[in-house]
Amino acid sequence: MKKRLLINVSESKAIKDLRSNIGKHIPCPKCSRKKYVRRLKGKDKRYFCAKCRYKFSLKNLVGFKYSNLNYKQIYHLLHCFGNNKSHQDVIDWTGVSYPTSRLNYSRIRTGLKPHLDTDKLTGKFVCDECFVGKQKTNNQAIVMGAVDSTFTNLRLEVIPDREQDSIEKFLEIHIEPTSLIVSDAFSSYFDIGFMGYNHLIENHSKGRFQETVPIERVWGLFKTSITRSYHHIHKEKLPEYLVEFQFKFIHRKYRRNPLYIAKMLTKTVPDC
Numbered sequence: 676m677k678k679r680l681l682i683n684v685s686e687s688k689a690i691k692d693l694r695s696n697i698g699k700h701i702p703c704p705k706c707s708r709k710k711y712v713r714r715l716k717g718k719d720k721r722y723f724c725a726k727c728r729y730k731f732s733l734k735n736l737v738g739f740k741y742s743n744l745n746y747k748q749i750y751h752l753l754h755c756f757g758n759n760k761s762h763q764d765v766i767d768w769t770g771v772s773y774p775t776s777r778l779n780y781s782r783i784r785t786g787l788k789p790h791l792d793t794d795k796l797t798g799k800f801v802c803d804e805c806f807v808g809k810q811k812t813n814n815q816a817i818v819m820g821a822v823d824s825t826f827t828n829l830r831l832e833v834i835p836d837r838e839q840d841s842i843e844k845f846l847e848i849h850i851e852p853t854s855l856i857v858s859d860a861f862s863s864y865f866d867i868g869f870m871g872y873n874h875l876i877e878n879h880s881k882g883r884f885q886e887t888v889p890i891e892r893v894w895g896l897f898k899t900s901i902t903r904s905y906h907h908i909h910k911e912k913l914p915e916y917l918v919e920f921q922f923k924f925i926h927r928k929y930r931r932n933p934l935y936i937a938k939m940l941t942k943t944v945p946d947c
């Protein structure tokens with residue numbers, strides 16, 4: 676039985692919504708200038724940048740350059756992506772093939788990556804590492820994460836091992852010294868005080884779990900979302916899925932709206 680579509684927009688409605696969503700000041704995908712872009716008149720529905728003379732379509736603007744999908748399919752795809760729908764749902768609702776669905780999900784993730792905040796964080800952060808995948812199939816990777824107790828900021832990254840160097844490197848990239856780091860009693864964290872961090876250790880073996888709850892919740896959510904939507908992923912592709920999860924986690928209030936994701940993709944840094 677075919678599942679009921681959560682939203683159903685027509686091709687013209689999809690075009691209209693995507694177009695009006697971008698707003699008046701359209702950034703040129705090539706030179707990212709805003710003032711010089713205008714719509715071409717007549718049959719040609721594309722945009723034109725008067726500065727670099729680059730012509731581009733709405734599809735290009737929302738991050739679907741060279742795609743054969745129509746706007747209705749793009750709209751539904753963005754909806755599926757934001758609402759954690761599986762590839763099977765995309766196939767059922769848009770009529771594309773499995774490889775196309777995967778390719779386009781991957782395209783969205785790549786487009787969203789530049790929008791993740793990379794500034795150093797300050798405050799109180801709970802840090803931990805987590806094993807993703809199975810050792811016996813040689814598909815295991817270690818992800819390190821840092822999250823604050825209000826769940827407004829989240830940083831995730833694949834680290835090569837749980838050695839002191841890897842963990843300290845992660846902290847150095849993402850968190851400002853003088854911040855408070857909460858961790859378990861794993862030995863790789865013991866020297867981070869020398870890097871300028873305040874350090875709070877919570878020893879799980881003594882039955883204390885209260886402080887590290889936020890990061891444990893993140894791991895739970897991450898693993899559930901992967902299993903539900905994709906069932907199985909390869910460790911080479913893991914960074915891509917981390918981008919998706921971080922985006923959805925931080926923008927959780929708006930991610931269900933396909934136009935919100937489209938707007939994010941529009942703001943992507945110039946591709947040439």
Ligand SMILES: [Zn+2]
Pocket residue numbers: 703704705706707708724725726727728729
């Ligand atoms: Zn331009």
